[in-house]
Amino acid sequence: MTYDPTAFPRVAVTVDLVVLTLRGGALHVLLVERGEEPFRGRLALPGGFVRPDETLDDAAARELAEETGLRDVPGHLEQLRSYGDPARDPRMRVVSVAYLALAPDLPEPAAGTDAADARWVPVARASGTALAFDHAAILADGVERARAKLEYTSLATAFCPPEFTVADLRGVYEAVWGTALDPRNFHRKVTSTPGLLVDTGRTRAEGRGRPAALYRAGDARALQPPFTREA
Amino acid sequence: MTYDPTAFPRVAVTVDLVVLTLRGGALHVLLVERGEEPFRGRLALPGGFVRPDETLDDAAARELAEETGLRDVPGHLEQLRSYGDPARDPRMRVVSVAYLALAPDLPEPAAGTDAADARWVPVARASGTALAFDHAAILADGVERARAKLEYTSLATAFCPPEFTVADLRGVYEAVWGTALDPRNFHRKVTSTPGLLVDTGRTRAEGRGRPAALYRAGDARALQPPFTREA
């Protein structure tokens, strides 16, 4: 730790966001179309500079609010990892601290706002598209983190509105993992995990079929024992 | 993503290392004593600047080699997370990308080398000590990451020499988790996990008792199903 931080190399630090949500049963990611070189016209993850007096977490939350056009974005925000290949930005050395955000179905970013060039893209399509910079790798890492965390945390509730049914929650798992789950075993599993769900006592009729009980997310953050993805 | 990276705020980027190893059955971390202000005389995690033309991973590997005094450090190295509170370094804005390294019992860094001021400190003691900067928090995050990853990955083998016994591996779990494990159930568990261990066909006598079979680490990276820490 023998360094003189006043004689450091020129490095820019940005935050980039992998914002995931569920729209129509499919996993979507928020992408912006770049208006400038390099990668003009290419899709990219939203992001921007870390300002001099804000923490990394604050920078990520600020960018998230700006790019979605929402003041308070519900859901979950956590640091993903940092990307610092010297060649990842052709202009100069840019170290990006990537964040992963999970949110319930948010409105399409409105035209005429700062977020006008942002839009939701199905992850299945975005993953096959050439994104700007190393954003394809960041997106892949973010999706994999989300998939993994569903196994052993209560993170799936971050994709849900404040009140949701067991079927809603199951839909999250099925969309993120891309697999079908047995509704009966899933129901037994989540309702028997202490602290995961809080019964509101009310129900929600969703077309035909028996109305489902409405739950809120409980305090439990870890799933003990975890769900298993492949079995 | 509308930014001009040539007009960025002044930020320094460093890597800091949480290097963990097992010495005498106890988890140790590599710390250096700071020779300069701020925090002169205080213990700190080893680390340093990211050079202009190296990746973050390369910077971490270089610092690891420099601070241990070893050319090729065996074990495991992975990015932990980044720390960028504006006040974490009183001199200027420093964003640190922390790395977690797990290694078999390495020699004490030799005097007269670049690593002369580095030494192994039991994690139990270091956690109760005031470290420089926010390094106590980084250390805590690193230890927690190691504990968590033992549950569902083969990472414990990174603490072991190239050839090791089942008892060696069990000692890793017991030291990192701080719990006693049943030797018989542990043996059955690890030897029945496909690809985790490769039998060398040889044994190692360790004082009295039946000699233990020697294994090498296999290709398996994930433990399916995972170990459970509390039960």
Added chain:
DNA sequence: ATAATAGTGTCTTTTAGACAATATCAC
């Protein structure tokens, strides 16, 4: 022989997964 550690086998409890059966709605 005795102590110590390595390794195997057995039993019980718990859990996952398959799936039958029942409940409650729209139509």
Added chain:
DNA sequence: GTGATATTGTCTAAAAGACACTATTAT
């Protein structure tokens, strides 16, 4: 009623944990 979805219950197979027992060494 039929069809759809929600929820509960039952069965079986797999796994975890407790622990008796055998194997192989040093002393």
